Structure formats: structure tokens, C-alpha cells
Amino acid sequence: RLLRILAGEETTRRTLPDNAILVARNLGPADLLEYPAGALKGLLLEEGSAASHAALVARALEIPCVGRLSGVQDRLSEGDIVIVDGETAEAHLRPRAHVIEAARSRLLIRESLRADIAGLRHLAAITLDGEPITLLSNAGLVSDAAALDATGADGIGLFRTEFQFMVQDKLPGLEAQTALYTQILDAAGDQPVTFRTLDIGGDKVVTFLQGGREENPALGRRSIRLGLDRPPLLRLQLRALLRAARGRELRVMFPLIASVDEFTLAKGLVDAECDWARRRGWALPSILRVGAMIEAPALLWHLEALLAQTDFVSVGTNDLMQYMFAADRTNPSVADRYDTLSPPFLRALAQIHAACAASGTPVSVCGEMAGRPLEAFALIALGFRRLSAPASGIGRVKRMILTLPLARAEKLIAPLLT
Ligand code: PEP
Ligand code: MG
Numbered sequence: 001r002l003l004r005i006l007a008g009e010e011t012t013r014r015t016l017p018d019n020a021i022l023v024a025r026n027l028g029p030a031d032l033l034e035y036p037a038g039a040l041k042g043l044l045l046e047e048g049s050a051a052s053h054a055a056l057v058a059r060a061l062e063i064p065c066v067g068r069l070s071g072v073q074d075r076l077s078e079g080d081i082v083i084v085d086g087e088t089a090e091a092h093l094r095p096r097a098h099v100i101e102a103a104r105s106r107l108l109i110r111e112s113l114r115a116d117i118a119g120l121r122h123l124a125a126i127t128l129d130g131e132p133i134t135l136l137s138n139a140g141l142v143s144d145a146a147a148l149d150a151t152g153a154d155g156i157g158l159f160r161t162e163f164q165f166m167v168q169d170k171l172p173g174l175e176a177q178t179a180l181y182t183q184i185l186d187a188a189g190d191q192p193v194t195f196r197t198l199d200i201g202g203d204k205v206v207t208f209l210q211g212g213r214e215e216n217p218a219l220g221r222r223s224i225r226l227g228l229d230r231p232p233l234l235r236l237q238l239r240a241l242l243r244a245a246r247g248r249e250l251r252v253m254f255p256l257i258a259s260v261d262e263f264t265l266a267k268g269l270v271d272a273e274c275d276w277a278r279r280r281g282w283a284l285p286s287i288l289r290v291g292a293m294i295e296a297p298a299l300l301w302h303l304e305a306l307l308a309q310t311d312f313v314s315v316g317t318n319d320l321m322q323y324m325f326a327a328d329r330t331n332p333s334v335a336d337r338y339d340t341l342s343p344p345f346l347r348a349l350a351q352i353h354a355a356c357a358a359s360g361t362p363v364s365v366c367g368e369m370a371g372r373p374l375e376a377f378a379l380i381a382l383g384f385r386r387l388s389a390p391a392s393g394i395g396r397v398k399r400m401i402l403t404l405p406l407a408r409a410e411k412l413i414a415p416l417l418t
Helices: 053-058 097-118 141-151 162-166 174-188 226-227 233-243 260-279 297-301 303-307 317-324 344-359 371-379 393-404 407-414
Strands: 002-006 021-025 040-045 082-083 090-093 134-139 156-160 193-196 250-256 287-294 312-315 363-365 386-389
Touching: 002 097, 040 082, 040 386, 053 082, 053 393, 082 097, 097 297, 097 393, 134 141, 134 226, 141 156, 141 174, 141 393, 156 386, 162 174, 174 233, 193 344, 226 233, 226 250, 226 260, 226 303, 233 250, 233 260, 250 260, 260 287, 260 303, 287 297, 297 303, 297 344, 303 344, 317 344, 344 363, 344 407, 371 386, 371 407, 386 393
Parallel strands: 002 021, 021 040, 134 156, 134 386, 156 193, 193 250, 250 287, 287 312, 312 363, 363 386
Antiparallel strands: 002 082, 082 090
């Protein structure tokens, strides 16, 4: 896309010119939500890596984003033309005419590819040898529910509830939370939705909920730890979820569970909320399933105990990678140093899959890797049959699945584990 540049972080948000690109040092995950839908056509960040939450939100909003452009703010001025290629993670500053021409023809090719993928929307994702794969979508915004139909996803495998908290400056009350969850469930219709409880902390900052500054927020009081330290906060959310799902299926999972005890405690709060609702004569969900995210490596050595308690689990590979390799997912100089397809990570995934198969626990993978065809190929070859990916990855992964000879893939993956 050939676009104009607005330099600086304090752009006047509601008065963007057409085809505006934003340049900033870094953005918080919620900052992009402040711009009118469709107004921003590109994003250049001096910091920020592909797995940072600002990048995740940009991907959800389909805004091409390139990070790690050190010094880019100084090299551009307002009105400059830039090509932002989110797919190759390249930005061309003030390109010459022939570069613009080349970009135009790449765009045309990609658009026809996209049309091709859109044509697969109504096809089931089945491998060449007939194995069906469930392809779900990651979501966090109301607008994502509308995108379900456009992507042809089989449901929402990860709904990031914290986004609602990140876009305002006070706690959303019971009514507001219930209204959002109801809207999402209504939009999904018969398709399943898995709500993840608040995953605040790390780079997902919600100032009105967090205490003081932490030296090392990714390892700090984030996620389920915050919820367990402040039970009324988590209970309010669970109450909203139970209300929104009365008479239908509710799937809830807890983020960053690092010990079985944490899951037991969190599940106890669900039970307490169910009792509370029952005492008041409120209708309950017709089916209630409670799961855990596998994101903390410690769980790998306690899977049997965990799986005995969970109705399902989902592997959050973004965080699992960061903690396994001790590499901050938001720090551009280390985030891409380690590989999801390296033996240790593949073996961790194989181990999780084997434990889930042995205990009969449904398992999905919901990190970004599930939306990239090569990595999705590896996941399926390892045995995973449920993938939850950003909306932008679903069509590409489906195209891969439709041409995948699974039996061969399974043979190919084995040596890679060592
Ligand atoms: C993950 O960690 O892989 C995940 C899906 O959760 P988030 O990216 O929201 O931390
Ligand atoms: Mg995570």
C-alpha cells in the first residue's frame, strides 16, 4: 500500500487523512483501538516484535505492521510515502517509482491469492488423507465476531477478554461485561466460543487494576495470579460469563496456570459463582467446561495431575516459547532468536499432545504459530487437531491442510524431534 505518513505518537486520533500510516516508538495493545475502524493503513514501530500485543492487535485489525525499525521516526517526515509490507516485515521509505511499481504488482498477486483463499471459506479443512482439522479463530473485539463468517472459522478458540478492560479507564461492570459476552455468543450462534479470563499484566497494561511498577512484569503478578489475589475481580467476570451463557454452552479457560493448585483455586471460584447463581434462581449454562492454558513450562512435568481436573486445555505457544527459552516476546532483539520448530519446542508440544491423548483431554493450540502454515503443518503432524489462529491466518492454514498428506507429514516430523 502506498500511504502517507504521520510522524509522531500524538497524532490527532479522529482526524486522520486517508491512507494514513502511523509511526511510533511503540504502542500499547489498546492504542490502536482508539482510531476509527479502517482509518489506519499501516503501522511502523521502532520497537515491538511480531508476538508483542500491539502486533497481535494490529493483525486482528488487519493493519500491516512492521516493527524493529530503529530510528525510523527521525528518518521520516509527515507526508512521506512509505510502503508497509506486513507479510515480509519490510518498510520502504520514500521508494522510487520502480519500487512502487513492483509493490503494486505484488499487491495484485496477493489480492488474487486472497480472493483464492476467500473461496475456501465454506470448505471443511480436511487433509488429503481425510483427517478433519478444526480451525478456530482468536478474537478479543466485538468486531471479531462478525469476522467469523468471513474467515469460515469453526468458532472462537481464544477470546481475549482483557481487551475490553484495556480500552477504558475504569473497570467494566457486570452489565458491560455481560453485554459483550452475550454479543459474542450471539454472533457465534451454534459455534463454540472459549472465553479466557483476564490476562492482564506483562505488556497488557490496565493501570486501574495493577499495583505498582514491577521490575519484571512478564514474570510478575500477571494473569491468573492477579485474579487469584483479587477474587472479587475474577468472580465478577465469571458471574458475567455465567449470565451471558445461561441456557447455552459456556467454555472458560484460565491463562498462565503455573501449578495445579492455581487451577484448583480458580475452578473453585467458578463453583462458588455457580452456587451463588443457583441460590438466586438464575439460569445456568446448559453445559459448562472449564479449561487451562498451558503457557508455563512447569506444567509439562505435572500434566497428569492437571489434566485429571480440566475439561480441556489450550497451548499458548506465544508465552510457552517466551518462558521456555527465557526470551521476552516483546523485546525485538531476542524475540525471534528461538524457533518454534526447534527440537526442544517440538518435543514439549509432542509431550503435551501425548498426555492429552492418554487422558482423553481435548487440546487445542492457540498461539500465533497456529496461524502460520509451516508451523500449523508441524502441529498437525504432531497430532493436534484443533488450531486457533488469528483471523488473517485461517485461510492460509486451510489451504495448506487441503493439500496435506498427513501420513507422510507424520513420518517427516519424527526426526525433527531430535
Ligand atoms: C499465548 O501466549 O500463546 C496466547 C495465546 O496468549 P496471549 O498471546 O494473549 O498471551
Ligand atoms: Mg499468553
